[in-house]
Amino acid sequence: MRIRLIIAIWAAKLAAFLSQKFGWKGSSLPGVVARKLYQGTLRDLASQARKGVIMVTGTNGKTTTNNMIANVIKAGGFRIVVNQEGANLITGVTAAFVRYANWLGRINCDYALLEVDEASFPKVVNEVKPQIVVVNNFFRDQLDRYGELDKTVQLVRDALKSLPNVHLVLNADDPLVAQMQSTTGHLATYFGLASNQRNDGGTKQTRESRFCPHCGQELHYDYYQYSQLGAYSCNGCGFRRPQPDIAADEVETAGTMSRCRVSYPGGAAILSLKTQGFYNLYNALAAFTVGHLLEITTETILVGLLNYTPAIGRMETFIYKNKPAILNLVKNPTGYNEGLATLLNIKGTKNVFMAVNDNDADGRDISWLWDVDFEYLAEHHHNIEGFVCSGLRGEEMALRLKYAGVPLEKISVIKDMEQAIKEALKGPGQTTYLFSTYTALWATQKILLGLADKEVPHAQGLSSVS
Known part of the structure; x- marks a missing residue:
């Protein structure tokens, strides 16, 4: 068993190296490789957690x-x-253990x-x-x-x-x-x-x-x-x-x-x-x-x-030309509704970017957008300068906003993600808020990292921990 585990670890680490070298995300690939070579990889590695x-x-x-x-x-x-990173299928869980294991399969x-x-x-x-x-x-x-x-x-x-x-x-x-x-x-x-x-x-x-x-x-x-x-x-x-x-x-x-x-x-x-x-x-x-x-x-x-700092897309904050830009992953009606509540609770004027994809990891069925309370957003659109819709289903996102009652002159569809994000960031709002479904998230963050700086949060207006 030990030999099979070691072979699986070596192959999985090689897959991780190649994935990074060629710029792929590949957070689950090492787990896929390890499990193909030795089905007991996850069980053997997890059993080494002392507590x-x-x-x-x-x-x-x-x-x-x-x-x-x-x-x-x-x-x-x-x-x-x-x-x-949130790779939470069994292959992603296995990949996490592979990353921490040494070349002899010990953690x-x-x-x-x-x-x-x-x-x-x-x-x-x-x-x-x-x-x-x-x-x-x-x-x-x-x-x-x-x-x-x-x-x-x-x-x-x-x-x-x-x-x-x-x-x-x-x-x-x-x-x-x-x-x-x-x-x-x-x-x-x-x-x-x-x-x-x-x-x-x-x-x-x-x-x-x-x-x-x-x-x-x-x-x-x-x-x-x-x-x-x-x-x-x-x-x-x-x-x-x-x-x-x-x-x-x-x-x-x-x-x-x-x-x-x-x-x-x-x-x-x-x-x-x-x-x-x-x-x-x-x-x-x-x-x-x-x-x-x-x-x-x-x-x-x-x-x-x-000391916790948000992971990618979990209210991740950037600074673009001295103005904040907040990236928020959305994937179901409840999460989107809470994102809208947070958006509308931010003081001042806002620019809004909305990316919707329908790849396998997002879910092919995007009918859930009609269960999101965009009508509430439309009622409070006065402090929002504009909505830029993008992604594979950007047109459907714009249609949903139209039927919710958002004024048409505030809605634009830009298929090119980078151009769409630039357009949102350049808006006159004091804050840019970016909603993204799962497979659009990595591209959105990569573009933001090329245009803006990651913010280091400060304890603004709140008492220190006691």
């Missing part, structure tokens, strides 16, 4: 949450393996931190047994690939049931996630937000879950955070939002910063992030919860989260 494996799954926020956890654990002085790490795609989750846990699994949320995403949301939830639930012993970290505010404790029987720790924490109006959200996951009766909500996240209860079977073990209130945003007060068993503290977006507070709470379970000191957890 165990932590997985993050769910629809939105996997990459951000996983990287936040990585920052927290590194701040605690531990060595890690992490699929930082020196305490924890492996793995973001795992929901559909791939059963395959990955069949080979790697995690000690902790974080489930962020469940939303409709790529219907042509995943099918209906119930199917995705069942895939994750059944995979969790197959695990002999695992500690779940669950979003208390999402009924589709919170049910995982009772339906799997595993020990769970919950995180969530207190009521009335939004400082923006939010969009008219599509509610992904109206019915109780246990008995099927319609859920009653005291309030919503966004989509189906909020305080819910079922009059039929008594299922309700569990009391979070890690809870946040006093939410604040200023510039490119976010802040909240976190209550945890034994105390409370101020958590600050160098990134915006209301949904990122959920990601940070998940990471805080994992750090708390690993008995990392609260001060160390807070420092790790403060």
